[in-house]
Amino acid sequence: MAEKYKLIKDLVRMEIVDFTFPKKEYRTGRHDTVLPYNWALGPTWTRFFDGLKEGKIFGTRCKKCNKVLVPARTFCPSCYEDMEEWIELPQEGSVETWCLVNYKYYGQVKKPPYIIGQIRLDKANCSLTHFIGGFDLSDPDKVRRKMKTVSRVKAVWSKEKHGDIYDIAYFKPI
Amino acid sequence: MGRAVAVIGTGQTKHGRRDDLSYPDLVREAVKKVFEDAGITPKDVDGVVYGSMPSMMEGMAYNHFYFADALRVVGKPLLRTETCGSTGQSVAHTAIHWIASGMADVVLAVASEKEHEGDAQATMMTILEPFLMVTIGGAPVAFSLQSREWMGYYHIDDDKAREAASIVSVDSHDGGLKNPLAHIRVKLTKEDVSKAPIITYPVRLYDVCPTSDGACAVIFASEEKAKKICKKPAWVKGIGFRGEEYFIGDSNKAVWQSTIEASKEAYKEAGITNPLKELDVAEVYNPFSYQELMFLECLGLCPPGEAPDYVIKGTFSPGGELPCDPSGGVLCTNPIGAAGLIRVAEAALQVTGKAGEHQVEGAKLALSHAMGGAEQFNGITILGSEL
The missing domain is CATH 3.40.47.10 (Thiolase/Chalcone synthase)
Incomplete structure (x- = not known):
């Protein structure tokens, strides 16, 4: 069990630079809770992640409102209908919004600096949250100037795929 | 009701x-x-x-x-x-x-x-499931994305938004100085705010609430x-609350439906038709100064896309037509679970004339507001001095 905990901690924990309990007059008692979970992803997200492993981005279409949503959904959030029609989406899209993350915090999935974007893939009716990258992010002003010119992006795949959302490494400007 | x-x-x-x-x-x-x-x-x-x-x-x-x-x-x-x-x-x-x-x-x-x-921030990471949306974990990310979505949607110039956000931050911190219970009590200038270190661009240090x-x-x-x-109760004039979908990309957050609909419901109940004119003070939830700009629009306090203009001309500053967050707001004090109730308490203090040094003179009708989730919930409570 201890090994399992360690594994989970190693996976999610990054160095916390600015989180220390200062010396103070009254005592604090240190107590950590680290709990392992196994989340059922169900048939829809299992297929979605299997798709990513094959280098494909899948959405599903609502038979009532015709919207294509990505990540694929079991049911349409507005119509509540089953979404059974699978659509392989183009790997290019438009940037709806972005932000440059420049600070470190616990549980972060990537070392800053990085850009998070909302990317509307062609043929999708919603935007997908993912990284935008493939260029120098060290100077925020340069990033701002660069991003002013970026409207279209394309998925770049990770060398090693594990059947998770990080199989897409990031979206690069085209 | x-x-x-x-x-x-x-x-x-x-x-x-x-x-x-x-x-x-x-x-x-x-x-x-x-x-x-x-x-x-x-x-x-x-x-x-x-x-x-x-x-x-x-x-x-x-x-x-x-x-x-x-x-x-x-x-x-x-x-x-x-x-x-x-x-x-x-x-x-x-x-x-x-x-x-x-x-x-x-x-x-x-x-x-x-x-x-x-x-x-670590707790914020646990608000999202860890497989699909976790990349936007950490509050500044979600709300910076939203701010930029709003700036893009209305073609708001970066520098103009920056100036307005700085004014929001300066006004709030001035409020905090007058509120003895506020956490952050510091005098800031617009320059202090606009030159502060970047947290999640365009959001800088003093655009962000404390812990x-x-x-x-x-x-x-x-x-x-x-x-x-009670000799002088603060009467509940109207309330409104709305929720949205889980996935942040499913709807346009620049025209934030849950804020718009929740406030409409509260105004209707309170019999308010022109909130900017009729309200005397607003305790708008402002964990991020850029987000307050969006809220001013979605709460119907100024036309969509024009919050920076209204903020720059002083509409929401102390002494303006509708002073916002005289208590210092969330930008100065953010015990998160309590922050929305502090807005209600501050609105009550204002309409009963008990707000002390940060009292808005003669306030009779006050709006209080809070937002929650990854841009998912909005709640409003309007209090008045008359039943």
């Missing part, structure tokens, strides 16, 4: 880093004050509502069990309500519903957070009880 409901007392802790107290003692500090303010005893209370952020914030599931004694809840019914950042508004609404329905006459509403005992410990307690009462107990 059912029976009329009023605020008959408020109590807040000194907010900030409160390592000097255990969590139950912190809650007690607010509860003691609310009973003193209302001039009643726990015997007069029919039920208690409590809320905070996910209990992981402080590392203990069901923290309201831990506070049972501090909440004076022994022998009484207890409800827990939580909706992330909008928890405080939800707690107030639960108390209001309870009384408006006729099932209770006097309800104690309490909300708190002790963020320094854990790691606030605070604090609790807030409010006692609500029915019309009959309020008139009997």
Whole structure:
């Protein structure tokens, strides 16, 4: 069990630079809770992640409102209908919004600096949250100037795929 | 809306880093004050509502069990309500519903957070499932994305938005200086704000709320009880609450439907047709200065896309047409679970003339607001000096 905990901690924990309990007059008692979970992803997200492993981005279409949503959904959030029609989406899209993350915090999935974007893939009716990258992010002003010119992006795949959302490494400007 | 409901007392802790107290003692500090303010005893209370952020914030599931004694809840019914950042508004609404329905006459509403005992950003990471949306974990990311979406949607120039956000931050911090209970009490200039280190571009250090410990307690009462107990109650004129889809990319967050619809509902109930003219003060939830700009629009206080212009001309500054966050707002004090209830308490203080140095002269009608989740919930409570 201890090994399992360690594994989970190693996976999610990054160095916390600015989180220390200062010396103070009254005592604090240190107590950590680290709990392992196994989340059922169900048939829809299992297929979605299997798709990513094959280098494909899948959405599903609502038979009532015709919207294509990505990540694929079991049911349409507005119509509540089953979404059974699978659509392989183009790997290019438009940037709806972005932000440059420049600070470190616990549980972060990537070392800053990085850009998070909302990317509307062609043929999708919603935007997908993912990284935008493939260029120098060290100077925020340069990033701002660069991003002013970026409207279209394309998925770049990770060398090693594990059947998770990080199989897409990031979206690069085209 | 059912029976009329009023605020008959408020109590807040000194907010900030409160390592000097255990969590139950912190809650007690607010509860003691609310009973003193209302001039009643726990015997007069029919039920208690409590809320905070996910209990992981402080590392203990069901923290309201831990506070049972501090909440004076022994022998009484207890409800827990939580909706992330909008928890405080939800707690107030639960108390209001309870009384408006006729099932209770006097309800104690309490909300708190002790963020320094854990790691606030880490707790934020647990609000999203870890497989699909976790990349936007950490509050500044979600709200910076939203700010830029809004700037893009209305073609708002970066520099103009920057100037307006700086004014929001300076005004709030000036408010904080006048509020003895505020956490951050510092004089800032527009330049301090616009040159501060970048957190999540375009958001800089002083555009972001602090991590605070604090609790807030409010006692609500029915019309009959309020008139009997309280010389100057703050009457609930209208409330509204709306939720949205889980996936942040499913809807346009620049035209934020849950804020728009929740405020419309509250205005309708309060009989307000021109909120900018009719309201005297607004306690807008502003954990991020850029986000306050969006809220001003979505709350119908200025036309869409024009918040920066209104802010720059001083509409929402002290002495302006509708001063916002005279208490310093969330930018100065952010015990998250309590932050929405602090907005309600501050609105009550304003319409009853008890806000002290940060009182808006002659305020009769006040809006309070909070937002929660990854851009998922919005709640509004409007209070007035007249029934």
